[in-house]
Amino acid sequence: xxxxxxxxxxxxxxxxxxxxxxxxxxxxxxxxxxxxxxxxxxxxxxxxxxxxxxxxxxxxxxxxxxxxxxxxxxxxxxxxxxxxxxxxxxxxxxxxxxxxxxxxxxxxxxxxxxxxxxxxxxxxxxxxxxxxxxxxxxxxxxxxxxxxxxxxxxxxxxxxxxxxxxxxxxxxxxxxxxxxxxxxxxxxxxxxxxxxxxxxxxxxxxxxxxxxxxxxxxxxxxxxxxxxxxxxxxxxxxxxxxxxxxxxxxxxxxxxxxxxxxxxxx
Numbered sequence: 001x002x003x004x005x006x007x008x009x010x011x012x013x014x015x016x017x018x019x020x021x022x023x024x025x026x027x028x029x030x031x032x033x034x035x036x037x038x039x040x041x042x043x044x045x046x047x048x049x050x051x052x053x054x055x056x057x058x059x060x061x062x063x064x065x066x067x068x069x070x071x072x073x074x075x076x077x078x079x080x081x082x083x084x085x086x087x088x089x090x091x092x093x094x095x096x097x098x099x100x101x102x103x104x105x106x107x108x109x110x111x112x113x114x115x116x117x118x119x120x121x122x123x124x125x126x127x128x129x130x131x132x133x134x135x136x137x138x139x140x141x142x143x144x145x146x147x148x149x150x151x152x153x154x155x156x157x158x159x160x161x162x163x164x165x166x167x168x169x170x171x172x173x174x175x176x177x178x179x180x181x182x183x184x185x186x187x188x189x190x191x192x193x194x195x196x197x198x199x200x201x202x203x204x205x206x207x208x209x210x211x212x213x214x215x216x217x218x219x220x221x222x223x224x225x226x227x228x229x230x231x232x233x234x235x236x237x238x239x240x241x242x243x244x245x246x247x248x249x250x251x252x253x254x255x256x257x258x259x260x261x262x263x264x265x266x
Contacts, residue, residue: 021046029054033168034062035096049192052172053200056165056208063164066090067157074153084147087160088140099255102248103139104132109245110238119238120182123245139252146259151266162208163258166221167251169205170228172198174242174250178232181241216265223261224254 113119
C-alpha cells in the first residue's frame with residue numbers, strides 16, 4: 001500500500017474519532033443542561049467540563065421552541081403577558097428549571113448562612129427558604145414583564161435564542177476562573193474546563209447575539225459580563241468560589257440582564 005494512502009486513512013480515522021468525541025460532548029451538554037432526550041453516550045463518557053463549549057448551543061435548542069410558544073399564545077390573542085409567561089414556563093420545563101434552582105439555592109445560602117460552611121450547607125439542602133422563594137418570584141415576574149414589552153413580537157425567536165446562548169456562554173469562563181467552593185459536587189466535577197472550551201463557548205454566545213445587530217450584541221454581551229463578574233465577586237467573598245448553584249444563578253441573572261438591555265435599547 002502506498003504510504004500516502006496509509007497516511008490519508010489514518011487522518012480520516014483521526015477525524016472520525018474527533019467528531020465522535022465532539023458529538024458525545026454535545027450530547028452530554030444537552031443531558032446536563034436540559035430535559036431534552038439526546039441519546040445514549042457510549043464509552044468513554046466525556047468529563048462534564050469537556051462539554052462546556054456546547055452549552056450555548058443547548059441554550060439555542062431550549063429557547064427556540066419556547067419562543068414558538070410565545071408566538072402561538074400571541075397569535076391566538078392571549079395577550080403579551082400570557083405569551084411571555086408561556087415562554088418562561090416552557091424554558092423552565094425544557095431546562096428542568098436547573099438555573100432557577102441554582103438562583104433560589106444561592107439566595108437562601110448567601111442570605112441565611114452565618115459563615116461559609118453554613119452557607120454551603122443551606123445551598124445543598126433540597127428545601128427552599130424565604131430568600132429563595134422571593135428570588136424566584138422576582139426573577140419570573142421581571143423576565144415576564146420584560147418579554148411582554150418586546151415591541152416587535154416577530155423578533156422574539158432571534159432575541160430569545162441570542163440571549164439564551166449568550167447567558168450560557170459565560171458559564172465556562174467562570175468555571176475556569178473561580179475555584180470550586182467545595183471538594184465535591186457539580187461545581188467541582190465541571191471545573192476542569194479548558195481555555196479552548198471557554199473561547200469556543202464565548203464565540204458561540206457572541207454569534208447568537210450578532211443576529212440582533214452589532215451594537216446590541218456589544219451592549220448585551222458587556223452587560224452580561226459585568227453582571228456575572230459581580231456574581232463571581234460575591235461568591236468569592238461569601239463561600240470562596242463557585243458551586244453548581246452559583247453557576248446556575250449566573251445564567252439566570254445574565255439572562256435577565258440581557259432581556260433588560262434589549263428592551264431598554266429598542
